[in-house]
Amino acid sequence: MLERALTGSQRYYRWLMFLLVFVGMGFAAYLYQLSNGLTVTGMSRDVSWGFYIAQFTFFVGVAASAVMVVLPYYLHNVKVFGRITILGEFLAVASVTICLLFIIVDLGKPMRLMNVLLYPTPNSILFWDMIVLNGYLFLNIVIGWNVLEAERKGVHYPSWVKPLIYTSIPWAVSIHTVTAFLYAGLPGRHYWLTAIMAARFLASAFASGPSLLILLAFIVKKYSKFDPGKEAIDKLSQIVTYAMLISIFFVGLEFFTAFYSNIPSHKHALQYLFVGLEGHGKLVPFMWAFVILAIAAVALLLNPKTRNDEKTLKIACVCVFFSMWLEKGLGLVVAGFIPNPFDQVREYAPSIPELTIAFGVWATGMLVLTILYKVAVSVKEEVA
Amino acid sequence: MESNRRSFLKVSGICALGLGALPVADALAKAALPNFLANPKELAGKKWAMVVDMKKCWEKSEKGCHDCINACHVFHNVPDIGTVKEEVKWIWQEHYENTFPGQTNEFNVENIKDKPFMNLCNHCTNPPCVRVCPTKATFKRADGIVMMDYHRCIGCRFCMAGCPYGSRSFNFRDPRPYIKTELNPTFPTRERGVVEKCNFCAERLAEGLMPSCVESCKNGALAFGDLEDPKSTVRKLLASHYTIVRKPELGTGPNVYYII
Amino acid sequence: MKMYNAKQIIPGLIIFLGLITFPLWYNMGKAAPVPQPKLDTPAIQKLAQKQCVLPAAQMRTEHMQILNDWRTQVVRFDKRVYVAPDGKEYNMSLQNECMKCHSNKTQFCDACHNYAGLKLNSTPYCWTCHIAPKENK
Ligand code: SF4
Numbered sequence: 001m002l003e004r005a006l007t008g009s010q011r012y013y014r015w016l017m018f019l020l021v022f023v024g025m026g027f028a029a030y031l032y033q034l035s036n037g038l039t040v041t042g043m044s045r046d047v048s049w050g051f052y053i054a055q056f057t058f059f060v061g062v063a064a065s066a067v068m069v070v071l072p073y074y075l076h077n078v079k080v081f082g083r084i085t086i087l088g089e090f091l092a093v094a095s096v097t098i099c100l101l102f103i104i105v106d107l108g109k110p111m112r113l114m115n116v117l118l119y120p121t122p123n124s125i126l127f128w129d130m131i132v133l134n135g136y137l138f139l140n141i142v143i144g145w146n147v148l149e150a151e152r153k154g155v156h157y158p159s160w161v162k163p164l165i166y167t168s169i170p171w172a173v174s175i176h177t178v179t180a181f182l183y184a185g186l187p188g189r190h191y192w193l194t195a196i197m198a199a200r201f202l203a204s205a206f207a208s209g210p211s212l213l214i215l216l217a218f219i220v221k222k223y224s225k226f227d228p229g230k231e232a233i234d235k236l237s238q239i240v241t242y243a244m245l246i247s248i249f250f251v252g253l254e255f256f257t258a259f260y261s262n263i264p265s266h267k268h269a270l271q272y273l274f275v276g277l278e279g280h281g282k283l284v285p286f287m288w289a290f291v292i293l294a295i296a297a298v299a300l301l302l303n304p305k306t307r308n309d310e311k312t313l314k315i316a317c318v319c320v321f322f323s324m325w326l327e328k329g330l331g332l333v334v335a336g337f338i339p340n341p342f343d344q345v346r347e348y349a350p351s352i353p354e355l356t357i358a359f360g361v362w363a364t365g366m367l368v369l370t371i372l373y374k375v376a377v378s379v380k381e382e383v384a
Numbered sequence: 385m386e387s388n389r390r391s392f393l394k395v396s397g398i399c400a401l402g403l404g405a406l407p408v409a410d411a412l413a414k415a416a417l418p419n420f421l422a423n424p425k426e427l428a429g430k431k432w433a434m435v436v437d438m439k440k441c442w443e444k445s446e447k448g449c450h451d452c453i454n455a456c457h458v459f460h461n462v463p464d465i466g467t468v469k470e471e472v473k474w475i476w477q478e479h480y481e482n483t484f485p486g487q488t489n490e491f492n493v494e495n496i497k498d499k500p501f502m503n504l505c506n507h508c509t510n511p512p513c514v515r516v517c518p519t520k521a522t523f524k525r526a527d528g529i530v531m532m533d534y535h536r537c538i539g540c541r542f543c544m545a546g547c548p549y550g551s552r553s554f555n556f557r558d559p560r561p562y563i564k565t566e567l568n569p570t571f572p573t574r575e576r577g578v579v580e581k582c583n584f585c586a587e588r589l590a591e592g593l594m595p596s597c598v599e600s601c602k603n604g605a606l607a608f609g610d611l612e613d614p615k616s617t618v619r620k621l622l623a624s625h626y627t628i629v630r631k632p633e634l635g636t637g638p639n640v641y642y643i644i
Numbered sequence: 645m646k647m648y649n650a651k652q653i654i655p656g657l658i659i660f661l662g663l664i665t666f667p668l669w670y671n672m673g674k675a676a677p678v679p680q681p682k683l684d685t686p687a688i689q690k691l692a693q694k695q696c697v698l699p700a701a702q703m704r705t706e707h708m709q710i711l712n713d714w715r716t717q718v719v720r721f722d723k724r725v726y727v728a729p730d731g732k733e734y735n736m737s738l739q740n741e742c743m744k745c746h747s748n749k750t751q752f753c754d755a756c757h758n759y760a761g762l763k764l765n766s767t768p769y770c771w772t773c774h775i776a777p778k779e780n781k
C-alpha cells in the first residue's frame with residue numbers, strides 16, 4: 001500500500017519538499033545542539049524543562065484524536081465515524097511520533113536513551129510513559145494499517161485486530177493519565193500538584209485532538225475525492241464543544257482553589273501566567289490570547305448556527321487548537337517551574353535553535369501524517 | 385555507550401545461552417568471581433546527616449566566608465560557569481527567605497536579613513529525585529547518601545523537576561573549560577549532558593575522611609554524622625538545640641538540619 | 645532474464661558497494677605497524693615485580709570489562725578494594741590507581757585506541773570526565 005505515497009500530484013510533491021526543508025533545518029539545528037549541549041536552548045537551571053517537553057505534552061493530547069472516533073464507532077456503533085476512524089488513527093501515529101522526537105531532542109545524553117530499557121525502573125513515571133506511548137504508536141499503526149488494507153481488498157479486517165481496537169481505547173486514556181502523572185506527583189511544584197491534572201489533560205486532549213481532526217478532514221475533502229462526511233464532522237464538533245467547555249471549567253477550578261484558599265505558593269504560578277509575578281510576565285500576553293481564543297471558540301461552538309456552518313466551524317477549531325496549544329504547550333510546563341524552589345522568579349523563553357528544532361519535529365510529524373493520509377485517501381478513492 | 389553496548393551484549397548473551405545453560409554459566413562466573421571489598425578505613429554509617437549551626441557560621445564572618453564552598457567545589461572539580469542560567473553548584477549560600485520560603489513572617493526576616501544560609505542536597509530520606517529517575521542513575525545508598533551515577537544518567541532532568549530544593553545542576557555545556565582552579569586529579573569532572581549534585585563526599589568517607597566542607601570550616605559550623613548512632617555529634621546537637629529543616633511539609637525527610 | 649531499469653539499478657549497486665566497503669579502502673595505504681603500548685614509566689620501573697592487576701594478555705583483552713565492573717562496584721555498591729587472584733589488593737580507581745603506574749596516557753592508552761580507530765567517534769570516552777595524569781611529552 002505504501003507505494004501510493006510515491007505517486008501524487010505536483011502539489012503533493014511540492015508540499016513534501018516544503019516539509020523536508022524544515023526537517024532539514026531542524027536536523028541541522030539538532031546537530032548544533034548535539035555538539036554544543038542544551039546551552040543553545042533557553043532552558044536553565046531553574047526552568048529545566050521548556051518548549052520541547054511542553055510540546056511533547058501537548059501532542060500527547062492531540063494523539064487522543066483517534067480514540068474520540070474509534071470509541072463511538074466501535075462501542076456505540078456510531079456509523080458516521082466509520083469513514084474517518086483511519087484519519088484519527090493516522091493522526092495519532094503522527095502525533096505520537098512528534099512526542100517521541102521531542103523527548104529525544106530534550107535529552108542531555110540521547111545516545112544513552114536505551115538505558116531506560118536496560119535498567120527498567122517501575123517507580124519512575126517516565127518509564128511507564130515510554131511504555132504507554134510506544135504501545136499506543138504500535139496499536140494505531142497496526143490497527144490503522146490492517147483496517148485500511150482490508151478495506152482496499154473489500155473484505156472485513158482480520159478478527160485478531162478487534163481485540164487490539166478494544167485495547168486501544170483504554171490505552172488512549174492511559175497515555176494522558178500517565179503523562180499527567182509525570183507532573184502531578186512532584187512535591188514542591190505547586191502548579192502541577194493537582195489531583196485534576198489527568199482530568200484536565202483528558203479534557204483538553206479531547207478538545208484539541210478532534211478539532212485538528214476536523215480541520216484535517218476539511219483539507220482532505222478539498223484536495224481529494226474523498227469526503228469524510230458531514231455527519232461525522234457534526235458529531236466531532238459536538239465532542240469538541242463539550243471537551244472545550246470542560247477544559248475551561250477545569251482551568252477555572254484551579255483558580256478557585258488557589259485564590260479562595262489564598263495559599264501563596266498555590267497562587268504564584270497562576271499570577272505569573274495571567275498578571276505577572278514580581279514584575280516578570282513574559283507569558284502574560286500568551287495566556288490572555290489563550291483566554292480570548294477559548295472564549296471565541298466556545299461562543300462559536302455553542303451556537304448551533306455557527307457550529308454547523310463550515311466556515312465558522314473552521315474558525316472555531318483553529319481557536320480551540322491554538323488556545324489549548326497556548327495553555328498546555330506553553331504555559332503549563334513553564335509555569336510549573338516558576339517561581340523556582342527558592343521563591344525567585346527566573347523566566348524562560350525558547351531560543352532560535354530551540355524553535356528551529358521544534359519546527360523540524362513538527363515538520364517530521366506532518367511528513368508522516370501527509371504520507372499516511374495520502375495512502376489512506378488513495379485507498380478510499382479507489383474503493384469509492 | 386561502551387557500557388550500553390556491553391550490557392546489551394550481556395543480555396543477549398544470556399538469552400542465547402538459554403535457561404538450560406544457566407547453571408553452567410553461574411558456576412563459571414563463581415569460579416572467576418573476583419573479590420570486591422569495602423575500604424577498611426571507611427567511615428560507616430546507617431543514616432548520614434548534617435547539622436549546620438548558622439550562629440557559628442556567622443560568628444567570625446557575617447558575610448564573605450566561602451571556605452566550605454571553595455573546599456567542596458575545588459575538591460569536586462565543580463565548574464564556575466558564570467551565569468545564573470547554567471550555574472552548577474553543590475553547596476552555596478541563599479538568604480533566609482529563599483532557603484525557607486513560606487516560613488517567613490514580616491519580622492523574623494529583620495534580624496537575619498542578609499545573613500547567608502548554607503544550601504546543599506538534603507540527602508532526603510524519601511528522595512523524590514530517586515523516585516522519578518527513569519534509569520536509577522540517581523539512587524539511594526544503604527547509608528542514606530543519594531548518589532549519582534554519571535555514567536548512566538541520560539540527562540532527562542526529571543530529577544530536577546522532582547527535587548523541591550533546587551539541589552541539582554545540569555551540565556548545559558562542557559564543564560571542563562570552566563573549572564578555573566587547578567583540577568583535582570583524584571576526582572573526575574562531569575561531562576556535558578548530565579545532572580550533578582552534592583554526594584556528601586562519599587569518596588572521602590570511603591577513605592575515612594569527613595566531607596570537605598565540614599573539614600574546611602574553621603568555625604566548626606558544620607557537623608556530620610550518623611543519625612542512627614545516639615552518640616554521634618549530630619544526634620547530640622539535635623538533642624540540645626532547636627533545629628529546623630527545609631520544607632518539612634513535603635514529606636521528603638531532609639537530612640540537613642539548621643540551628644538558627 | 646531481462647533486467648528492468650538496469651540503467652538505474654547498476655550504478656545504484658555500484659554506489660552501494662562503494663559505500664559499504666568505504667571503511668576498507670578508506671584506510672588503504674595507511675596501514676600502520678601494530679603499536680606497542682609503552683610501559684617504562686617511573687612508577688613501573690620502581691616495581692620489583694612488573695605485574696599488573698591481572699596478566700598482561702588478559703588486561704589487553706578485558707580491561708574495558710574490568711574497568712566497567714570496577715566502576716559499578718565503586719559507584720553503585722561502595723566496594724572500593726579489588727582483591728586480585730594473587731591476593732594483592734588494589735584501589736579500584738582509574739585516576740587513583742591505574743594511571744599511577746600508567747602515567748603515560750598518550751603512549752599507553754592512546755597508542756592502541758588510536759590504532760584501533762576508536763578515536764573516530766571519540767570513544768572510549770573515559771577522558772571527558774576522568775583526568776589524565778600530567779605528562780611531560
Ligand atoms: S535535596 Fe533534592 S537532590 Fe537531594 S536528595 Fe532531596 S530531592 Fe534529591
Ligand code: SF4
Nearest residue numbers: 517537538540541543
Ligand atoms: S537527568 Fe539523569 S539522574 Fe536525573 S532523572 Fe534523568 S537520568 Fe536520572
